[in-house]
Amino acid sequence: MDIAKSHLDILYQHKILALVRSLPLTTLVALHDLNLVGRYPDELVLLDQGRAVASGTPDEILQTRPHRSLLQHQRPSRGR
Numbered sequence: 001m002d003i004a005k006s007h008l009d010i011l012y013q014h015k016i017l018a019l020v021r022s023l024p025l026t027t028l029v030a031l032h033d034l035n036l037v038g039r040y041p042d043e044l045v046l047l048d049q050g051r052a053v054a055s056g057t058p059d060e061i062l063q064t065r066p067h068r069s070l071l072q073h074q075r076p077s078r079g080r
Contacts, residue, residue, distance in 0.1 A: 038062055 008016070013033075017040045020027050031037045037044065037058060044061045046054040054061055 034062070 013036065017029070017036060020029065021040055029041070031041070039058075041058055044055065044058055045052050046061055054064070
């Protein structure tokens, strides 16, 4: 699920993600906000230029030094 939440107030972003998390379903959500990434998913897959470079819990991914540096440096997007 790639929810168009970029224009939503932060309160509604959290409400939507809390609702999705409460559902008894496996859900795939694309997130770019590290505050949301650290709070809602049970498991993450970190992508770099479309390739999976790491997977694990939010704590594992966000605390690992190589992945932290990747998360801090956004690369310019390519034209689609």
